[in-house]
Amino acid sequence: MSQYIIRRLLQMIPTLIGISIIVFAISQMVPGDYITASQNPNMTAERADQLRAIYGLDKPPVQQYFIWVKNMLTGNLGDSFQHKMPVTEVINTYVWNSFIIAFVTMILSWTIAAFVGVFSAQFQYSFFDKVVTLLVFLLMSLPSFFIGLLAIKYIALDLKLFPTGGMTTAGLNAGGFAYIKDVVEHMFLPVVVMTTLTVGGLTRYFRTGMLEVIRQDYIRTARAKGLQERTVIFKHAFRNALLPAITLLGFELPGLFGGAMILERVFAWPGIGQIYLASINMRDYPLMLGFTMFLAVLTLLGNLISDILYGVADPRIRLK
């Protein structure tokens, strides 16, 4: 196993090299660069050339690539063109804001999805199951910003239960508990919306997974042991239905840090998603490439973790 992990970690190297080459190539092919994207009025051709020289954009792509990779190996992702500060700092500034809601969302949505999915499966075609199914599809049929609007309208504006947007109350000079409370209040809406959005699909996966399992012989054995239905379902059946969930869990890792582009915007949440989006639109290559590589590493790790977890969840799986 440890051998497998080491091998997979080693495999990450060529994969990352591949990703870096492709990503870099894309950045070269994307129309425009930072100079054209920032659309400085009256910029003379000379000034544009000067700037390109400052940013190193005038060098041949291959050379630029190697400079980038070389810096990256020393942990230096370069300076963001837009933010005028090191990319790592930009990421560090925003990523935790995204992480916190993504994390809470993940916990919530996985818990809810597990329960709802399991019950839907257990009572397949019951009224509960049908209502859940319809609800899930309803949420899937509208774009995410729409659900966001809905929440703002009814929960924030009409019921005035929670603040409409942002992460803290303006001018709040509180520290400690008051600060946390304030952040939690502000988190509420985005988390609710993100949870409703993710929970639907997950519920479906849990439901099908469970449907497959609950008719197996060993579930019968568990019942024959006189275990309570709850134990039978949540322990014996659930564990066997985990494989798809583990796969999806692997995808969550980059998701935790990736930010939610649209919803962060809707709720004015200071997350990395918007920053990343802007870096793409502004062709802020150091930030765009740096963050992409950051996510790539997380993606690879996430998949590696899920591959390892397969074996834990199901001892029969032997990955070589």
Place this chain on the structure above:
Amino acid sequence: ACGGGEEAAPADNGTDSAVTTPAESGEDAAGETPAEGADSESAIGLTEATDMTMNPPGAVNRTDSMIIGTVAPQGVFNPLFHQTAYDFAIDDNLFSSLIKVKADGTYENDMADKIDISDDNKTYTFHIRDDAKFSDGTPVTANDYLFTMKLYMDASYDGQSDPLSWNVVGANEYNKGTAKDISGIKVVDDKTVEITVSDYDAMTQVNLGAVAPLPEAYYGKGYKQGDLTSVKQLNAKPVGSGPYKLKSYSAGQEVDLVANEHYYGGVAKIPNVIFKVTTDTTNMAMLQSGETDLDNVTVNEDNVEELKSMGFLDVNVLKNNGYGYVAMNNKNPLFSDVKVRQALTYGLNRAEVVEAAYGPYAEVINIPQSDVSWAYTADKINTYDYNPDEAKKLLDEAGWTVGSDGIREKDGKKFEINFSATADNPVVDALIPIMTENYQELGIKLVTETLDFNAIMEKKDRGDYDMFFAAWGLTPDPDTTVYITDGAQNNSGYSNPKVDELYAKGKKELDLDKRKEIYAEAYQQINADAPEILMYQRTNMLAINGRLDGWDISPYKEYQHSLSQVQAAQ
């Protein structure tokens, strides 16, 4: 021209000209309008709050502070480096410069109490006010100005300005590292600095005067010629000479300013200003709940009505300093004939598009200038009112005859236009169907596509396009390179020696009245040549809580310039 939203692109420290915009989502959503649309005049301007009793207590009680809704700043609090209009608005209050813009788009002295200009217009002497101090209490000196200019001229300077184009003597040498000093800048005494330029134009004074001096003692500590890293590291900890100073900044959330007690213009009346990040989904709600005092809101009838109905908001609908247009590639044989370009302008029902997209909150324009500018003229300007017959006539004259399939052709070539536009834009939504239909009637086939803004710009740069839709942002000064032959921003390849001459003349002329005439003539030329189809000038809306008074706002002078004068009622 252009850039992430007209708002997003700051005019280069107050100078320079136009900004093309992917007339982007910030300005979207068309309004519901009474079909007449006649009351357009009344739609623009200030509507005062009607019922201050409706003001939510949160806002009423906030007597020593105001909260301004803004799109997220990037935290570049340094006038040399800031990129977005939102950082710009904050920096305007943290730093002040030698001159400042007035409501009519002209300039007045600010930190300079006197400016001497030599007769040959090549030497500028700025006299800094005696009481000008940085927020740390140290005085602003001529040395600080020199230091700041060095930063601008530094080889690693990558900000929005193009300081070498200011033609300061010795700047190039400093930039290349061959000189340790800028020979053209002379520190006469602590408060006097003299700048010599190798060449001048109407903008020179503005370029030099709009520089906000940075304290050398603070920013100069780690600075070595050719490396601005140490300066950039201070971006989040600014020290300037503006009415406010930075108290705290939390990225993506808010920027807290507090009055600068050393401000030479008098300590700001409201001691605390908070810039709070809002979005177009939340900004109206936050105004309503009193969480913010001021915000930009997309103009459309729904929003205007909504804001007005709140009663406690002053609603400013201001002409936007820019215009939308459909570019035609003048180098493309399709559009090289002026008759064709005119025909395409006549043949497009611009009024309908504008009405559909903006209702009363935008107007069709016929010259590339805002009607609030001093340079604006309506004299001898053809309005190209929708006239398909005229258009057909012109096309016939140009040799494009209707073919058997109803499509015009010339020399065996069909009249087919590829049209690119950015999507998610209210104008494009209206423009494409109307244009397709209008041109079909003329016998022209329009092939439309929606593209990423940068992709369109790249097509433009390569000259590989027929037509695209975009918008320009304007600066207070009418000088621009958009219409001069091979101008930096001349997208269309339009060339008219007469226009070139007029722009060159206008640039060199320092007398406003004379400049007016020059530009009027240039606009008439352009109007006749129809190098592009000018579409509209739209408006912006600024909603301000009625409890705040003392604003001096115009299309040229944005709200941030009067923050320090504003006071809360009672």
Place this chain on the structure above:
Amino acid sequence: MSESVVQLDKQQNGAGGEPLIQVDNLKKYFPITGGVFQRKVGDVKAVDGVSFTINKGESFGLVGESGCGKSTIGRTLLRLNDKTEGTVTFEGQDLHELSKSELRKMRTKMQIVFQDPFSSLNPRIKVGEAIGEALVDHGLVSRKDVKQRVIETMKICGLAEYHYDRFPHEFSGGQRQRIGIARALIMNPEFIVADEPVSALDVSIQAQIINLMSDLQREKQLTYLFISHDLSVVEHLCNRVGVMYLGTMMEMAPTEELFSNPLHPYTKALMSAIPVPDPTLKRERIVLQGDIPSPANPPSGCKFHTRCPMASDICKQQVPEYRNMGNDHFVACHFA
């Protein structure tokens, strides 16, 4: 249905002579893993150096303690597992050296009936298809004739036509076992590993199947490796029998020889434990004492010494030689 099986002349089912399968010093170890990272901490020596030969047309019985490695031999023999060591030669070819496509071709000649009939059936495939698919896949029978073949075979194995369209979970344990048998037989193989093929069948059907197997053997020179706990069935069907204990062969002899003259104490114990279908008869049983040793850590010397009633010091120290006692009777015991 048993009438449909042709009865051929009652030739003694003796060893045909030429060897079909040769197993030489076969070993199969399963790693034991432990810890979070599942590091290997030891081996289960499921099969630990077993050699034997099965001649064409012969049926070789394999009996022994549960868990002693019989199924593992069966599987490794057919290369369903990888071996750890040793060789398996089938018709002169080393099975573990064959390429994938060669092996696939070889598969039609050798079949297996799995011990656990249910888990060896795909729950989503109807039994009719499950039985016939290999015929089609190997192109042995055309797609349209296959159903008829399947139904014929099902009937021979005591299943009925109406079972064709059912899924495995709709069957009783015995019925599933018959599906497994049918699936192997339909291929007309030369060699079948039958891993407890009749354990779940009632005696009547068991008899039917065993008759069928011996008929086929006579008819088609079929060769069997017959793994069973039911010694009476083994005695009935097999020409030679091997007795295993803890991964090694303890005794091997022609059936009659073994049953009349068991030499190894373990074999004797086995014989004495066979239940007799007569409630009045209570036989004297040799009860094996001692703990059953672990295949991960087998005892030194003779693996059986910990439980052997005759064990002495030599058994603890020396591995007994696997000797031919004459009459093709091999045994590994110091005292035989």
Place this chain on the structure above:
Amino acid sequence: MQEQLKIVKAESPWKIAIRRFARNRLAVIGLVILVIMSLICVFGPLFSPYTINETDVSNKNQAPNADYWLGTDKLGRDILLRVMLAGRISLTVGLVATAISVAIGATLGAVAGFYRKYADTIIMRIADIFLALPTLPILITLGAILSDLKVEPGKRIYFLMLIIGLLGWVSLARLVRSQILTLREQEFMQATEALGLRDNRKIFRHLMPNTIPIIIVSATLGVAGAIITESTLSFLGLGVVPPTPSWGNMITAANNLIDFRKRPWLWIPPGLCILITVTAINLIGDGLRDALDPKMKNR
């Protein structure tokens, strides 16, 4: 019944599945809904008194009335006509794109899980790369390339389907693979090995059917996703070009609180259409799953 074997006509498993499917009432309802929707979208516009380019600002933002059954949008266009036209695009995109990603994802996932070792390494590393690539820049680039190649905007929809399909296969591939990894260790797979079945039979006949449930979930989610993704891609020159509507871009057009509140006819019809489509597909999917599930015989 002794002698003569009745030759029953061999019924293929698909035929049986179809027969069982037909007996599944909900699945049939789903199919009928989908067919009706498609028919309305294909033929409905022919009966509409309006045309797609027809704008009439004086009629803008009308609530549903006798002339405009579903009201008009901000350019005064008939929503009903637009919803029907949009359906042509959205249904095709949703179904075709999903079909592509399911086909690729299920196959590659199964192959990777089945062969493990090199196949797994290669396929999964490609999947990793796909997952790690930033989609937006790629899409921008592709949009620009299509534009430069002067691909007719009407035809870009095919690229769009391909792209959405190609972007969507990874998660399904990993899901399928995870299932195959356990399935392949089960004894019935040893049985197929013993029978010497061809690999493709092992994969497609023995392993894949056991992953059908998860494929169906993925496909149902995929259709909705594709329909909505399409609307974001048209911004980049990949999707449909205005004025051509799609359900996604009709909803996106109503992206502010006021439209949301005051003019529900702008977004409810397209939203409802997506909902109905997704539900119908799910009903069909559930039906298909039940039809292929041996233990769900008589529901």
Place this chain on the structure above:
Amino acid sequence: MAKELVEFRNLETHFKTSAGTVKAVNDVSFSIREGETLCVVGESGCGKSVTAMSLMQLIESPPGKIVGGEIIFEGKDLLKLNKKEMSRLRGNEIAMIFQEPMSSLNPVFTIGKQITEPLLYHLGMSQKEAKARAIELITLVGIPRPEKIFDSYPHELSGGMRQRIMIAIALSCNPKLLIADEPTTALDVTIQAQILDLMRDIKSKMNTAIMMITHDLGVVAEMADFVVVMYAGKVIEEAPVLELFRNPQHPYTQGLLKAKPVINQRQERLYSIPGQVPNPVDLGDNCHFHDRCEFCMEICKAKTPPLRTHADGHKTACWLYEEEGQAQ
């Protein structure tokens, strides 16, 4: 005679299939007394497992359903208990060893976990006690290296080992009734003997009743006090074990006894009952064995023979022993 522990009264369990209703258990009545071992034998597929499963109420529904009858356990009708009451009985008072040991063990839990579960749940043991007891149980069923096995997964065990694990689980709570569905098929004879001894031991110590389903007549002879013979979903004969072996009445039972190969009595061919089990779908109202019976009479094809006592405790359902049959 001991008290009756379980009584099946006219139990009917049906499965709905696409072909029709399978009457897997069709009007079955018999009873098991405390401390008694009752063996159920019969043709494969005749409904033995389904009968046992019905008692446990583990018939998968759909497609299966208990459509009629009662199962009285200690005076209560099990079919009328609610889920909770039933689950309290299962594993604790009534335990069952399933026929297919591989699929009956949960592949993702260790053996130890699966054995300790009922101990923790029903007997309220602590983790540690449970582990000790589990290891004891593993040893008891004759598996070497119990500690290692405790941490193994089912797929790492041989068929016989899994079967013994199932036995260990079933025995763990000292049930009043042990249902053993072919518990020793995968075991070699020495271990089988050991297990049978173990069962006998438990039976005598705890007065456990055992319902054993088996095909091995040797095992029947050794273990059973009483034997029930089933055919096609019906009980066709029941008798004390000696009586049955000595005097099998039903032709099917006679055939069964004849078919068993006996050690050291090698025959050329084994006897097997000719013909096939009838299609369980839509069985007629007749003797289901009639078309395989050498004594078949007209009445056999027309009417179902009643299960009636003919000798002491010996019941048979065969027209041969009825007056109506005799008359023909």
